[in-house]
């Protein structure tokens with residue numbers, strides 16, 4: 001996958017999961033609606049969506065560099081395999 005293909009696949013994934021993501025956001029105090037959330041995802045550019053998947057949502061640390069994320073995607077055919085390949089990040 002190149003950058004474009006990876007970004008599109010991540011966007012599709014986020015849209016598929018949008019109902020549970022919105023529920024989660026609502027619980028954490030963000031009162032975004034489903035349609036606003038979908039619009040938000042549509043407006044993200046390729047780099048924004050990829051960055052959101054390689055940055056830890058609780059501490060802001062990056063799992064790998066942006067370049068490494070793209071390099072990994074080049075040799076990998078699916079988003080699921082790309083996730084598996086990302087370095088595991090755990091909180092101590």
Ligand SMILES: [Zn+2]
Nearest residue numbers: 056058059061
């Ligand atoms: Zn973290």
